Amino acid sequence: MKTRPPRRAPWVAYGLGVVALGGVAALGLSAPWDFERQLLWIRGTAWSAFIGLALTLCVSPVGRVLAKRKWFKRASVDRLRRAFGITTAALATAHAALGLTTYLGDSWHLLLELAWVRSGLLAWSVLLALWLTSYPALVKRLRIKLWKPLHRLAFVAFALAAHHALISPFAPRDWVFGTVAVVAAVALLRAVR
DSSP states (O other): OOOOOOOOHHHHHHHHHHHHHHHHHHHHHTOSSHHHHHHHHHHHHHHHHHHHHHHHHHHHHHHHHHTTSTTOOHHHHHHHHHHHHHHHHHHHHHHHHHIIIIISTTOTTHHHHOHHHHHHHHHHHHHHHHHHTOOHHHHHHHTOSOHHHHHTHHHHHHHHHHHHHHHSTTOOHHHHHHHHHHHHHHHGGGGOO
16 A cells, blocks of 8 residues: 655745734734734734745756655655745635725725726735635636646736835835845746756
8 A cells, every 4th residue: 555745845835824824913913003003913824925926936946956866756855835826816715805904994996996906906816816726626626727727827917916015105116126136036047947
């Protein structure tokens, strides 16, 4: 009887997401004023989702380099990438919910008026579509045949999220540029065979 290897890789991503969300919640609760607390929660979930998306995009190129090692299992890369993607979409959903309920409040018209909110909404929409199609049983039931091209939209979501962060009023632009540069550098590893 063949035994299946333990599937630890997804739990790394899910665990990091839970730790990030718990850390952001605790940090926000330590803030003395409501506005500061809300801002910490919004920024914390935003950065957690942005870094999660960057990690999602970096898993495959790093996996391609590691594939030359005998101990390396390709299936672990696929499971880890999916887990990071699901975690990222959940964190982005938390960010969107916090932003809509606190920062925007009753000003729903700002969803289409502010460019940085529009790009964030578009990035979240792409991530939501990718999240829903991350489950093989659902993909099979919906008869989605173009799964791989659909999931390449993660790069579009990353570009939209970077745009959202760069033009938003409270983002540290140096960190955004640094994250984009790291993802671009790691993406060049795709050229390594």
